[in-house]
Amino acid sequence: MATIEILGATHAYELTPPRASSSPVLVFIHGWLLSRNYWQPLIDRLDNDYQCLVYDLRGFGDSQSPTDKTPNPKSGLGTTTCGEAAANDSAALTSAQCSSTGVDATHLSTSNYTLAAYARDLGILLEKLDIDNAWLIGHSLGGSIALWGASVASERVKGVICLxxxxxxYLxxxxxRFRNVGKQLxxxxxxxLCYLPLIDVLFTRAxxxxxxxxxxxxQRVIDFVVAHPEAALRSLLDSTTEAEVHRLPQMVSQLQQPVYFLAGANDTVMAxxxxxxxxxxxxxxxxxxxxxIEIPNCGHLAMVEQPDIVDTQIRRILAESVS
Structure with missing residues (x-):
């Protein structure tokens, strides 16, 4: 794992070795209350042919200040054990939940968690890493960020695939109801919560x-607990306003790059x-x-549930777009 500073916030990322100069760099953007880890099954399949960039969004995974979370590279699948993550995050949870006026100077401001702000971070990341031939692959909330990113960094982004x-x-x-449930979560x-017996089994079925x-x-339990409270709340609320929901189709209609959508046939979150x-x-x-493209026997985590199908579809889309 490497880190890079973007507008005062440390972002964790991983970049695989370069491949053919004509091949695009695949940039993976995770969803709400998740992290970069869920892209690994796809990266394992794709990185022989494509350079892959995966990163944690501001306030999620390892893209947090040391006062919020202490990385532990020896903890297996994730970068922080559940117990350590919970202990490190407890101060931030208490501070944000008890404050009605916002976060203090050690935390990120709420303006950093809109779709536009995340797209801004993405554009700066591509610029700092000198990536000018990118395809963005975003999951759920990350898909919306990818669409915004294609607009903000249109000269660097050649296409988008939303999962x-x-x-x-806007209903x-x-x-x-969705926003209220999210706020309670x-x-x-x-x-x-990390010590609750069999809690991870519950998360394997959600x-x-x-x-x-x-x-x-x-991994889902870890990411659920360690997400910065302000990032978790504001990214949910700011991306689901009536204005934001109606803005997304307008943005899609204006994009000149190819845009593809992979849907899970059994997805109850995004039917x-x-x-x-x-x-x-x-x-x-x-x-x-x-x-x-509708993927059979697939819910809301296509890249983990059906990585072979997603890999095949990504390769097909890229091949057709280049030809």
């Missing part, structure tokens, strides 16, 4: 078509019909909806 990402329809009652992350390997359940709705605003959809 389990869609939307563009007031459903969004209010962020508030109720006690440090002892939002997926079939249970994941138990190590992924463990395929909502993926198709957002995809329909892009010019490629006019060709019989060819920019939407």
């Amino acid at each position: 389990n990402a869609g939307g563009g329809i 007031k009652e459903e969004f209010e 962020v508030k109720r992350r006690p440090q002892w 939002q997926v078509a079939r249970p994941l390997a138990r190590r992924w359940g463990r 395929p019909k909502y993926v198709r709705h957002l995809a329909s605003f892009h010019k490629l959809f006019q060709n019989g909806g060819a920019n939407v």
Whole structure:
């Protein structure tokens, strides 16, 4: 793991060795309450042919200040053990949850957690790493950030692939319910959650078509607990306002780069019909909806649930876009 400073915040990233000079760099962007770790099954399949960049979004995973989280490179699948992560994060949790006016000077401001702000961070990351031929691959919230990133850094981004990402329809009652549930999740992350017997088993079954390997359940618990409270809350609330939801289709319609959407047939978080709705605003959809691929037996974590299918589709999309 390497780190880089972006607008005062340390960002953790990994960059595989360069491949053919004509090949794009694949940039992977994770979703809400997750981290870069979930892309590893795909990177293992792709990095022989493509250089891959994976990073933690501001306030998630290892992209946090030392006062919020202490990395531990010996902890296996993740970079911090669950107990250590919870202990290191407890001060930040207490501080943010008890404050009604925002975070103190040691924490990041709320303006850093909008889709536009995350796209800004991404553009700076690409510039600092001298990447000018990128395809962005974003999951869920990361898909929305990828779309914004394609607009903000259009000269560097040559295409976008969204996994389990869609939307563009604002249903007031459903969004209010979703936001309220999300707020409760962020508030109720006690440090002892990591020690709860079999909690990782519960996380292997959440939002997926079939249970994941138990190590992924463990990783999900870690990422759930260590996410910075302000980042977790603001990224949820700021990305689900009525204005933001309606802005996304407008952005998709204006993108000149190819944009593709991979939907999980059994995704209960982002149902395929909502993926198709957002995809329909892009010019490629006019060709019989060819920019939407539905993956069978797949829930909301396509890159972990069906990595072989996702790998095949990414390679096909890239091959067609170059030809």
